[in-house]
Amino acid sequence: MADRGPETIPAGPQPEGASIFYDGTSSRRHQVQLALKDGLEIIENGTTLATWPFADIRRADGVAGILRLSCVTAPSLARLEVRDSALGAVLISRCPHLNDNAVGRRGVATIVGWSVAATVSIVAVIWFGLPLAADRLAPLVPSALERRIGDAAEGQMGAMFGGKTCSSAVGSLAFNKLMKKISTAAGFDTPVRATVLNTPVPNAFALPGGKVYLFNGLLARANDPDEIAGVLAHELGHVSHRDNTRNMIYSGGTSFLIGLLFGDVTGSGALIFASRSLFTASYSREAEQNADNFSIEVMHQLGRPTKPMGDLIFRVTGNQGDNTLSILANHPLTEDRLKHLSDENRPASGPPLLSELEWTSLKAICKSGS
Numbered sequence: 001m002a003d004r005g006p007e008t009i010p011a012g013p014q015p016e017g018a019s020i021f022y023d024g025t026s027s028r029r030h031q032v033q034l035a036l037k038d039g040l041e042i043i044e045n046g047t048t049l050a051t052w053p054f055a056d057i058r059r060a061d062g063v064a065g066i067l068r069l070s071c072v073t074a075p076s077l078a079r080l081e082v083r084d085s086a087l088g089a090v091l092i093s094r095c096p097h098l099n100d101n102a103v104g105r106r107g108v109a110t111i112v113g114w115s116v117a118a119t120v121s122i123v124a125v126i127w128f129g130l131p132l133a134a135d136r137l138a139p140l141v142p143s144a145l146e147r148r149i150g151d152a153a154e155g156q157m158g159a160m161f162g163g164k165t166c167s168s169a170v171g172s173l174a175f176n177k178l179m180k181k182i183s184t185a186a187g188f189d190t191p192v193r194a195t196v197l198n199t200p201v202p203n204a205f206a207l208p209g210g211k212v213y214l215f216n217g218l219l220a221r222a223n224d225p226d227e228i229a230g231v232l233a234h235e236l237g238h239v240s241h242r243d244n245t246r247n248m249i250y251s252g253g254t255s256f257l258i259g260l261l262f263g264d265v266t267g268s269g270a271l272i273f274a275s276r277s278l279f280t281a282s283y284s285r286e287a288e289q290n291a292d293n294f295s296i297e298v299m300h301q302l303g304r305p306t307k308p309m310g311d312l313i314f315r316v317t318g319n320q321g322d323n324t325l326s327i328l329a330n331h332p333l334t335e336d337r338l339k340h341l342s343d344e345n346r347p348a349s350g351p352p353l354l355s356e357l358e359w360t361s362l363k364a365i366c367k368s369g370s
């Protein structure tokens, strides 16, 4: 081991299972020989597949008894498994930064945080059942993770609705102006990100992490800015109350909790499953009432009427055959809700949210060339 000179170990065929290499770009399992020269050469049938500088080699997670390595300058999924303990010992002595991969302080905090959340979640499920567990868990989901979940959901949304986003220049100006007014009145520090999606489905969504989607199918049925503003403010209510995250935990249920347990909630199948459920799940009656109250407060703040929102949803859902994807499916409209929106209605005391021209531009936001 004192000898640091070029050394090839061992020259002849190695025992079955001695070293296994995954190049990180394909799933192929390479049975390889290793040569320790200036770096670690990984050789298959006389061909060098890769050379890993010793200083770049790190210990990867692994099974007991097998030295599992990765390399910071190789594809991140590349792995080398060394099953020969003598060879492993020599290799370990050559790699000065082998254990630098050990989870840093921040990583530990994250893992501890998630372990706590996972434990809490399981106890909560046993104790309260899934719906209540979702209530208790939603506030524990870090906002950075919510945003990532939202991003995954965006991908799902593209796949489900196939819609392009609409962004005619003047239409976007009007839409951003409207969103800014509503966000400010709702007390958000920064305007909530919002997009109009070009699909005939009449709906509006808020994703975990706070991105709002207005579907052109709903915009097309709206008669004035107050109708759309009420719906957008209602969506901000869901964002503010984290109803969407709660819904996702509930609908994605078990798979989400399992993902949480194994620290695999990001970019995994469980996440995709869970985010897909966002589009078919409906909010609870209580969540709907709270979002309506939020919208009512925002509209009062803006000095605008609250009834138009109810009129719009009623207009859309009154004569629509298939409600599965419409605003009715996700935001069940009840007599109570309609009555509440009417009861809280106040005549306009503030300026119109958009000028006639801006409203016309917004309605045409999905038409190209406008």
Ligand SMILES: [Zn+2]
Binding pocket: 234, 238, 283, 287, 288, 291, 330, 331
């Ligand atoms: Zn709702």
